[in-house]
Amino acid sequence: MTEYEAVIGLETHIQLNTNSKIFCSCKADSWNDPPNTNICPVCTGLPGVLPVLNRKVVEKAVLLAAAMHAEKIAPVSYMDRKNYFYPDLPKGYQISQYDCSIAKGGYLDVPMPDGEMRRVRIHKLHIEEDAGKTVRQRDRRWIDFNRCGVPLIEMVTEPDLRSADEAAQYVIRLRQLLRWIGVSEADMERGQLRCDGNVSIREKGSTVLNTKTEIKNVNSIENLRDAIAAEIARQIRTVEAGDSVKPWTLDWDDSTNTLRKMRSKETEADYHYFREPDLLPVVLEDAWREDILKDLPELPLDCRQRFMDTYDLPQYDAEILTEDRSRSEYYEKTAAAFGGDPKIVSNWMMNDVLRMLRDSGKSAGELKLSPEYLALIIRAVVDNQITSNTGKDLLEKVEESGRNPEEIIKADGLAQVSDDSALRPVVEALLAANPEQVEAYRGGKETLIGWFVGQVMRESRGKANPQLVREILEELLKE
Numbered sequence: 001m002t003e004y005e006a007v008i009g010l011e012t013h014i015q016l017n018t019n020s021k022i023f024c025s026c027k028a029d030s031w032n033d034p035p036n037t038n039i040c041p042v043c044t045g046l047p048g049v050l051p052v053l054n055r056k057v058v059e060k061a062v063l064l065a066a067a068m069h070a071e072k073i074a075p076v077s078y079m080d081r082k083n084y085f086y087p088d089l090p091k092g093y094q095i096s097q098y099d100c101s102i103a104k105g106g107y108l109d110v111p112m113p114d115g116e117m118r119r120v121r122i123h124k125l126h127i128e129e130d131a132g133k134t135v136r137q138r139d140r141r142w143i144d145f146n147r148c149g150v151p152l153i154e155m156v157t158e159p160d161l162r163s164a165d166e167a168a169q170y171v172i173r174l175r176q177l178l179r180w181i182g183v184s185e186a187d188m189e190r191g192q193l194r195c196d197g198n199v200s201i202r203e204k205g206s207t208v209l210n211t212k213t214e215i216k217n218v219n220s221i222e223n224l225r226d227a228i229a230a231e232i233a234r235q236i237r238t239v240e241a242g243d244s245v246k247p248w249t250l251d252w253d254d255s256t257n258t259l260r261k262m263r264s265k266e267t268e269a270d271y272h273y274f275r276e277p278d279l280l281p282v283v284l285e286d287a288w289r290e291d292i293l294k295d296l297p298e299l300p301l302d303c304r305q306r307f308m309d310t311y312d313l314p315q316y317d318a319e320i321l322t323e324d325r326s327r328s329e330y331y332e333k334t335a336a337a338f339g340g341d342p343k344i345v346s347n348w349m350m351n352d353v354l355r356m357l358r359d360s361g362k363s364a365g366e367l368k369l370s371p372e373y374l375a376l377i378i379r380a381v382v383d384n385q386i387t388s389n390t391g392k393d394l395l396e397k398v399e400e401s402g403r404n405p406e407e408i409i410k411a412d413g414l415a416q417v418s419d420d421s422a423l424r425p426v427v428e429a430l431l432a433a434n435p436e437q438v439e440a441y442r443g444g445k446e447t448l449i450g451w452f453v454g455q456v457m458r459e460s461r462g463k464a465n466p467q468l469v470r471e472i473l474e475e476l477l478k479e
């Protein structure tokens with residue numbers, strides 16, 4: 001039996017989060033706008049208008065290229081016309097970049113589920129404008145031009161991925177990076193990150209590149225994974241049946257989870273590219289380039305490694321704490337304010353703060369529970385000023401009110417009772433009221449100690465020092 005391996009390359013379209021479109025001043029994000037309300041003569045290509053390139057688009061493209069370790073960020077690049085007819089492309093051409101794009105080469109390192117790191121090389125990165133949207137509704141088609149002229153980066157990988165899971169991991173890491181460096185919201189369901197997969201198969205161990213198919217219109221990472229897995233299986237069946245794979249373009253239908261043939265693939269020659277005569281070359285002077293790259297932050301995987309090295313965190317913690325930039329900054333600020341064991345801060349974040357973030361839909365930077373306040377709460381627990389349960393309640397209280405936790409501890413009398421003379425009578429009363437349990441404990445059922453501690457904690461509304469309660473209990477039960 002022949003063993004096959006898949007050869008997968010991904011072509012991604014990334015919607016940049018600029019305020020305005022790429023060649024006009026219409027706003028770029030019109031997700032919530034009624035159709036055809038966010039348009040002008042430039043983005044609908046009326047005669048006599050001239051496009052003007054949005055500076056921010058170049059800046060974000062350069063930032064992304066640097067984050068992808070581009071081999072070359074071009075000091076001069078050109079805009080080209082890509083000619084084709086489609087109802088949602090009113091000009092009859094798309095302004096894009098062809099042979100002299102803003103960046104070439106580069107890579108993204110992607111940690112795979114098996115723990116291995118795979119380097120996915122980037123072939124090319126270029127700037128282009130988006131087309132409009134065709135909305136199918138029963139027997140009608142509607143055209144919405146709002147999206148015309150929204151700035152995109154197209155990024156094409158080399159065929160370095162070997163499975164549907166690897167392709168999914170690449171998109172997960174790319175999405176993290178895009179948000180991390182702040183160039184795109186990268187929400188796949190909103191089309192801010194779109195992914196086409198080029199898939200072929202070959203005998204395992206071979207180095208040939210066989211005929212590939214292209215999968216389009218997947219709008220989530222799950223769909224991308226399913227579509228690629230289905231296509232790999234289909235190609236294997238085709239080859240095993242003695243047929244050859246045709247260079248089709250396939251469409252993923254997420255209502256039936258099946259692939260549908262859209263058309264035979266066009267080749268590049270069909271587009272009749274030529275230089276855009278209405279735009280000047282994009283000249284990236286050194287000073288401008290340096291100014292842009294000043295904003296390039298430490299990248300997510302570097303940050304993860306540093307968290308492991310500097311704070312001595314397990315990879316599991318470091319991974320979760322660096323999932324987004326806001327969270328990683330929050331962690332570092334809290335760890336600095338706390339000053340003690342950074343793993344303790346990590347535990348509080350992973351257990352409690354993350355739940356608050358999930359429930360509220362906020363980012364860490366948006367919490368009223370600031371890193372300084374969180375550090376004060378952790379400090380109070382570590383110093384036995386309050387119990388850890390009180391600490392957890394405090395998180396919610398601070399988040400609701402925005403008040404300083406030390407103030408709340410004082411005002412609400414939350415301080416832990418660590419006074420032997422206050423706790424001893426409570427424990428004595430408890431033992432007197434539960435002679436059966438006392439007898440059972442003394443008869444060898446020592447796990448009952450937990451039940452006794454729980455009763456005292458309940459009685460004290462969580463304020464008793466559990467360690468001290470346990471000590472008093474052990475002492476009195478021994479008698």
Ligand SMILES: [Zn+2]
Binds near residue numbers: 043
């Ligand atoms: Zn416009």
